Amino acid sequence: MTVSKAAEKSSEKPADSAKGRKDAAEVQGQGAAGEALQLGELSEQLGYVLKRAQLKVFENFLRCMASLQLTPAQFSVLLLVEKNPGRNQTEIASTLGILRPNFVAMLDNLESRDLCARIRSTNDRRSHILVLTDKGKAVLARAKKLVATKHEARLNELLGQANREALIAMLAKVANEF
Template identity: 85%
Template structure:
């Protein structure tokens, strides 16, 4: 990805530059873009995912994989369709994702005895251990960094507002 441009703008458009290449190090004006929710939301999301990946790099977990493990742990006895749809993942796309987690022995599909079409999802012992380590890394590195930037109170307020948008918008 690209850079972090925190450059102060200041109305230096009136300087002498007429064209590109005139002054190579002059930053652009974001203008109304910096007030567009969608824009800052997307940029923030990319940064947060990037940071998450770095924090749990030792466990090789993506945000999506982490969310699957968390949800399976929290909801024992549920099948693929239920887990996937709760996460907004389409069932066809969930297959490869589970294949990956299962091949790494982090979770397992168990044919349901009630309905032999269903695969009940469970965490393996290794999956539970990895998830525990992941939670620790997320708390001590990822969330800690966020608290440095925003403060714990603001962090809670931010999550509350984003949840409201996700649920009511």
């Protein structure tokens, strides 16, 4: 947690070699074999820690959802369709940052599992209105309970309720305004 910010100086000039370039013999002895590497400034890099955290969270989400076989992306689609019935593919996809071509296979999957359905719009026969099926609603309800009792609960345990909310609020701000 306490990483020397002064490490920047170390990259300015390699004073340990007259040629300014370590040769093989100089470097060979340096790695302390079995010991763990030092992350250094890396542990203070927002992008690095953000990416590692995201991977862990998705991993945990998948484990919590194993019984329902729902990925984070699929869960987000079901949530958004439930909250916004009567919207078409383009609207749902773009809200989630999914490109329309890539959304097709995803919907094919959800529809083949009878979790949601495409309904040809009567107003504009080009568009497909998305709705959850009864099974989709039931699965989503169970998914929400799993998320609350296993996934979110784990996070609360780790950070505490207040910190968890603060974390999500800051991430939302970064996502929206950075």
